[in-house]
Amino acid sequence: MEAFAEMVAADVKPLALSEPMHAKDVDNLWSEAQEIAEKYGIGVYREGNLVPTQLFPIEVAQGKEVLIFHKENALQAYLDLKESMASGNNQQAEARRFGRLLGYPPHYINQLLAKHSDFRTLPDFGIKATNIFLYYKDLSRAEDFYGNLLGMEKVSDYEFAKTFRVSEDAFITLVDAELGRHKAEEPKTVAIALLTDQLPEWYDFLQEKEVEIKYTYKPKENNAHDGFVAVDPEGYLLEFETFKQHPENEKLMPQLRRYPALPTALNAHPLELGFYGTVTWMYYEDLQEAERFYEEQIGLPLIVDQGWAKVYQASETGYIGLVDEKRGMHNYTEKKGTSIAFVVDNLEDWYAYSQKHAPFTLEREMYSGKEDRYKAFVGVDPGKYFLEFNAFLEHEDNTRLFEVLSK
Template identity: 50%
Template structure:
């Protein structure tokens, strides 16, 4: 497989039954642990997924993503730009001076941009002033094809197409039902007819069995693609998370990581109660932080990746974002 948000974003990245008594006996009280949902994804869910990336020059990065790749700005907070990639998958570009990470921290993440127009994207991208990590070299019979580009400050972007293959038997029907998002006419340099329908955020781990158990048993994610040394989970209608064995992937494990994974949900208080009371999480946030634009909290996964939960308020800066989430644009 080729492959600081902020002090203002809420201390976090975007900061993010009564007992029945009878005459004979009293039912035992239900403990917090026993009453916790078996699967928080099924109980509380996620409406969209997002990944925060951190830049020394956020304006230059925004130009690259909007002009060269055609991503639309869903919300502009000045120090942070939320960009839409797929129907419910987003990337947020953060000024390092305001975010939780430095742009000089290791960029231990790759973003797969899923498209049905892979050949056309290669024809366009190879003529742009963009450095390539791996060129396009499709081999017949492989479960996926792609190429890897490097963004202006070093993040890896994998342009990828999943092919009809036994490995992808659960994924392909989902992707076939997922809308492709195309750039608005005249808003970018992208040729007509090129777009993206989903993202996979790849994180790199030392202990794959342990991290797989965490995301499946604690977070409640369901495996949709098993590539052996990588595991892919669907976490929103068009957002996916991939766990990668650091001995096999494009990155090795690092202690610091210039990335935050963000889960958008309408049930943020329920998620906070679950996460903050579960022994598997180290908390960064002491409560759900609140601003005029959003509510958020942050925790860490077992190998140190920042995980942020968000919900966005009906604020003027979020009008376009909410229209996108409702499918109105």
């Protein structure tokens, strides 16, 4: 009980619940609970009828009581919720409201909902990798830039689409705009952060190769991150970025260290340059709406909060970044010359769930790609970015891709 009381006192949790107990057991603990609450300057409430939400089994507290450690406003918020539910409101929204009162982050609320209801999010179906589709007039020039100049490994070649591996499970696919979902003329309202600890080396290398630099490298000692922005052959922005030890990055840094940088094939360079992850930055008019969508419908955990930009972990080394268009490198546009893709373990089940529960608008129903090399379906997020969910099939063109995805 003391640990719960301390968490409430420190505002780690608005409310903290004891385990459900029989009334006689609560009687035995009541004096001690009051003393603990007084010690930490909070209150304790004896609840004999805990609200039954979708977070927990209905029978979890039936016929039992719980002790609720609280501050005054949090208890009132709980009682307000209880009153609302007494009038018949008891859906997912009420469960989330109760979860927030218990201090649970959205991804943990998602896990509890999935355990005790038919609610699911994308991680329940397995995310094997992230991928971003970019669209080009001159595909061969783009292929030369990413493959030969940046030294990324090409892991599949469908002729009209070439996929390059950036890090452990993050990919970039270059598409012939004449044959792809988007046209080359559409606004390139996306930026790809290539995560590296070798910013000076990359900066010197790209300058030597006369790659266009949009924002120069100006490191600052106390920044949460440093970087510079280069421009690819048809105008997509590439942010070479290093996240540093900083309060903002305390959840991210241990994850970044789990996987070494994937070396590029720049054999002529004296240093082994490489990348250890990607962040796909997307730009929104309504950042809060986008946050709710990726947290509650897609189900990605927030790992960096910059205020006007949020970073979510999608795969082990692939991240999704949501940016307020008023502060970011791009303004919001209706159309986007990109698609954001997730390689899904159980694609058929995720598709069936998406059809039944409609977590997003379906742009295209499930289809098989040419020569049955992959299956996919496409949704749309609140900012009108296309989200492609796919699975690769056994095919000779996918041999190397299967090798890296199975690691």
